[in-house]
Amino acid sequence: MPTDSIDRARLDSLADRERATFADRHPRSAAAYARAGHLFGRVPMTWMNKSAAGHPVYLDRARGARLTDIDGHEYVDFCLGDTAAMAGHSPAPVVAAVTRRLGDLGGASTMVPTEDAALVGAELSRRFGLPAWSFALTATDANRWAIRLLRAVTGRPRILVNSYCYHGSVDESLIVVGPDGRPRSREGNVGAPRDVTLTSRVAEFNDLAGLARELAHGDVAAVLMEPALTNIGIVLPEPGYLAGVRALTREHGAYLINDETHTFSAGPGGATAAWSLQPDVITIGKAIGGGIPVGAYGLSAELAARLTGRTDLDLIDMGGVGGTLAGNPVSMAATRATLEEVLTAAAFATMTEVAGTFADGVRKIIAGFALPWSVAQLGARVEYRFADPAPRTGTESAATADPALEDFLHTYLINRGILLTPFHNMALMCPQTTTDDVARHHEVFAAALGELLG
Structure with a gap:
């Protein structure tokens, strides 16, 4: 698969480092998770355990394209409730x-x-x-x-x-x-x-x-x-x-x-x-x-x-x-x-334009590292894929998944203030998402690949 050339020992070492950093930075979220013994799976819904870092961050507040956890860390939120907050948080x-x-x-x-x-x-x-x-x-x-x-x-x-x-x-x-x-x-x-x-x-x-x-x-x-x-x-x-x-x-x-x-x-x-x-x-x-x-x-x-x-x-x-x-x-x-x-026509036009900037930037980063990956855009939604050409069926798409690589990238991004949808490498734009937010993602994403492939 298109990620076979990645040094797996290096990937595992970097992932361990990022998980340790996450643990150090999120003691209050860890404590909240530990106290939740009366919840099935310790979370309100079991899919919230899909966390690259071992446990979820806990919400303090969210507004627009920003989310802050109970440890005080603010994130540029490209997850947006896995689409539920495509209008931005609490418009x-x-x-x-x-x-x-x-x-x-x-x-x-x-x-x-x-x-x-x-x-x-x-x-x-x-x-x-x-x-x-x-x-x-x-x-x-x-x-x-x-x-x-x-x-x-x-x-x-x-x-x-x-x-x-x-x-x-x-x-x-x-x-x-x-x-x-x-x-x-x-x-x-x-x-x-x-x-x-x-x-x-x-x-x-x-x-x-x-x-x-x-x-x-x-x-x-x-x-x-x-x-x-x-x-x-x-x-x-x-x-x-x-x-x-x-x-x-x-x-x-x-x-x-x-x-x-x-x-x-x-x-x-x-x-x-x-x-x-x-x-x-x-x-x-x-x-x-x-x-x-x-x-x-x-x-x-x-x-x-x-x-x-x-x-x-x-x-x-x-x-x-x-x-x-x-x-x-x-x-x-x-x-x-x-x-x-x-979510008006004008808002969608802006969101789609920002998403285009996101997609173009990721393509340039991938090309700079000569990775056989691809980028797909669906209006205000963008995803980078570990395959080129992009999958054309669901079965092909499922086969390109690389959980270890995804977890490393997601944890690296979380530790630097970027949230993606935890199920895959999807980024969604809301009306408040800016090109500066996109640039921040690109800076962190490029740094992650630089450490992994450097």
Whole structure:
């Protein structure tokens, strides 16, 4: 692989040094972690243990593109809550809207709608092109409900996803193409209710022939996909691929769901608007709430009409999946403020320009060290990859992972005030991210490679 030439003994020695430095610099975070024995895994969610340095830093405060931990260290935050804070931490319009809702108006959870919800639906429709919207608390829940709706209208049992996709903890998505080319459960799949190969089909991203072969079985209700893979590393669509997906789904009577939760970084209407896509359903979460929990799904007019015309479907009582807190007044106030005042077209233009500066700088550093690595950009999101050319499928992307190298780079960056998404080498820009922030990352990144390869 493209990292085989790295001196592993040197890498291990430098990583040990950086972890020791981290331990010296973060005694209060270490103590907080040690005291958290009543939390499963010592963290609020077990994925917070994905820390290159051995334990997470603990939050004191965050604002804009900056995060400060309880040991007093400030970071330029390119992680941004793994997209949830793409609007920046605690953007002023969202803080004002939530404060007014909770303080002046009251009513955090009421089970009656607010006018904000209708305004949010209208804005999502304007941006993404689908006319009918409903809400959840996470994109995972939005995906689950979309799957149920499409199974209901098609009478088909299976969902098709891309190998090494990410759609939250949706059971149907935890399927990959194995080394023998056959579908299998993704490694580490926890407590699957049944064999995922019975509920799902899988095709590689950028593989239209494989998609056509799987759709030909005639049992797929919907293709659930990101327009570009993100959580296995950014894998961009090849020319004609997304148009081919749309044509094949229509040919085989399957609906198409675009999960825009991460690809929202492509622009104010996500990849759907940026690339003129025509899905039947869009799911999204995280960033649209400015850090407040929210998920949403949008339906085409045809699909919405088919569903509301089905008197046999319980869409009101126990079948009204979404949860008591879905569409709550606080989430709707936050989402309205985020869309109307923070993640605007102008903001995306600036964020994408800064991301371009980030990408160009990393390419120059990689070239300066003659590394066979690559850089992918998706609007306001950038990632450096340990492969050149860049991976074209999820399986190829998974194979380029180098956990030891990633952990060293992440710990080196943390120790010098830079946060990246801990799952991969992804950097996200928010409206407050500056070119000086980017320059600081490049300075530290180049220094890390200089010590490693020098």
